[in-house]
Amino acid sequence: MFDDAVRAVGSAGAEAAAESLVAELSPAESRWLLDGDLPVRAAIRLPALVKAGPVVAGWVHRLGIPGIRFTDGPRGVVISRSTAFPVTMARAATWDPELEERVGLAMGREARALGANYSAAVCVNLLRHPAWGRAQECYGEDPVLTGRMGAGLTRGLRRNVMACVKHFALNSMENARFTVDVVVDEHALHEVYLPHFKAVLDAGAESVMSAYNSVNGEFADQNRVLLTDILRDEWGFTGFVTSDWVWGTHDALAGLAAGLDIEMPLRMHRARAARLPDDLVLRSARRILATTLRHYAHRDPAEPAPDPAAHAALAYEAAVRGAVLLRNEPVGHATPVAPDLAADTTPGPAADAPPRSAAPAAGVPLLPLAPGVRRVAVFGRLATAANLGDRGSSRVDPPSTSPPLDGLREALPHASVTHATDPVSAASADVAVVVVGMGPADEGERITNDNPDAFAFLGFPFTLRPVRRLAALVARWGAARLSPGGDRRSLTLHREDEELITAVAAANPRTVVVVIGGSAIIMTAWQHRVPAILLAWYPGMAGGRAIGDILTGAAEPGGRLPVAIPTHADHLPSFDPDARRIEYDAWWGQRKLDRDGHRAAYPFGFGLGYTTFALTLLSHLDDVATVRVRNTGARAGSTVVQIYAVAEAVPRLVGFRRVALAPDEEADVDVALDLTPTRERDPATRAWSRRPGHWHLVAAEHSSPA
Secondary structure, eight states: OHHHHHHHHHHHOHHHHHHHHHTTOOHHHHHHTTBBSBOGGGGGGHHHHHHHSOEEEOOBGGGTBOOEEEEOOTTSOOSSBOOOOOOHHHHHTTTOHHHHHHHHHHHHHHHHHTTOSEEEEEEOOOOSOTTOTTGGGSOOSOHHHHHHHHHHHHHHHTTTSEEEEEEETTOOOSTTTTTOEEEEOHHHIIIIISHHHHHHHHTTOOEEEEOSSEETTEEGGGOHIIIIIIIIIITOOOSEEEOOTTTTOOOHHHHHHHTOOBBOSBSOHHHHOSOOOHHHHHHHHHHHHHHHHHHHHHSOSSOOOOOHHHHHHHHHHHHHHHOEEEEEOBTTOSOOOOHHHHTTOOOOOGGGSOOGGGSOOTTOBSOSOOTTOOEEEEESGGGGSOOOOOSSTTOOBOSOOOOHHHHHHHHOTTSEEEEOOOGGGGGGSSEEEEEEEOOTTTSBOOOOOOOGGGGGGGOTTTTSHHHHHHHHHHHHHHHHHHOOOBOOSOSBOOHHHHHHHHHHHHHOSOEEEEEEOSSOOBOTTTGGGSSEEEEOOSOOTTHHHHHHHHHHTSSOOOOOOSSOBOSOGGGSOOOOTTOSEEEEOSOOHHHHHHHHTOOOSBOTTOOBOSSOEEEEEEEEOSSEEEEEEEEOSSSOEEEEEEEEEEETTEEEEEEEEEEEEOTTOEEEEEEEOOOGGGEEEOTTTOOEEEOSSOOEEEEESSOOOO
């Protein structure tokens, strides 16, 4: 029956084809479509189940309905052994939607080959504060950048699997994600926190995942304003909505009435409900079936044969293009270390000094490293780590990894590259590389739920309060061992990392710092002590090779910041990871810094390369700006042309385009514009109009108040 209905989509349409299936469903089968197929007690096995294969919801064997065959996630397919791409934040730093579409295509092929037909890889929650534990899973702080990158991933995925965009909406805290109520007014909601969701839906995403948190007093999974008034009535969405897992549902009827179509991944509230209104059950059944049929009718006809080598090469390309070179000065331009800090780190005798050929010429930036480098001392606990990201629901197990130390050895086959522990030993090296940053213990998804009552869904004996309390303690203990995650308590590096940087830089002025992490890291205390800083994020399975090639000049660092890095955490919005209620307004990130007159340490959109460019805005119409771009350096390279609409000294990104040019080459490029940031929505009429103020456009290589 299902295969016949798929064939009928072309002539009759997906809705009519779905109606033919609905007519064949028994009442029990109709309800079976509305939640996961796993029994409640399978919750304790979910970590193993998601690795073993797709998690299924609504499989009706009798009619051949395959159901939703779910896999995560943002940095690759979580099933079995799959390609581990750089985390979403790192790919956001590429500012390259076409590259992101290729990543989505690779993910979709791998997912489909492993039996999935649905991917929840498209995470577009806006980064309100960089301390968010799952910041690494989002595209940064800007709605236009987030929307275009998420749309790129969606287009790639949809050729093989249904694309799900998450978490709807205002989900940008981790520790309190199950309980926090986000209060937001109509303007901030529609003009800041939702446009990128709509951009992804306009790109064809078939499904939306609701969030754990509440919005304006109502849990997202049963929030009619979000799931019906906005999503369906205002935006015209015709796909289906799934819940976030386990603790993302609260009431069988309330969720169904509000617009939640599928409870994931267990048979929980709806399976236990004595009765659900037939009209609501069939409404969701029609949405699920029509969307699934449409996907099967239009997906790539051939079953995919993933190419692991090609996908690993794509992961490398994304890692290189997303790495952000924050600082690259000539040796000697770093701030001298205070005498008391340098007293015990005096360089060795002159005989140990590096040969002249290993040092860059006077006035030449440290990177790329000079060809004569023969001795490299590598420091830091993360130098030998895979640095793939957190260990939550987005965890990917790749067939191989490349730590930074291995990557440097591969890039410098004729040099001695050692992993050192004593900072004094840096003095005898041609160059020192310090790899520092974050890991799964510092940031990531927080799996635990601290509320003992949350375990009551497991049934007896978990209906007994003492048992629930014990379960909560055991779950917290297990998660702390396997994936502690959670929101960051500090935006700086660990103290021991900062001390290591200071000591190594005192011993060798030719020091490069490679920073690993999922979001902004404040570097004010040490950034001027070293000539070069590379923000590599969590760079994926090929990250070490990418780092090695960037430092040696075999590849150019292509990244531009998708999030502003402030000089001080106090310049950002307040962030209480344990809050039960928080208000989201329209001022965050670079916009807040600009409004308040705080200069960013590294502004949104910033990033250096190994050449230089000149930009001239030639003209602009309503939706296109034309910019003349010239490579003014001696090396081929790329830049990201960024178009900002500016009013009251606060720039807003409205368009961007990556451009690659040969030395002295010049090109006139058209940049598509999204002027939503210059408009405001009338809550009464839902009509959009131009925001008051004198607006002008600026072409730039990063955000800067004007």
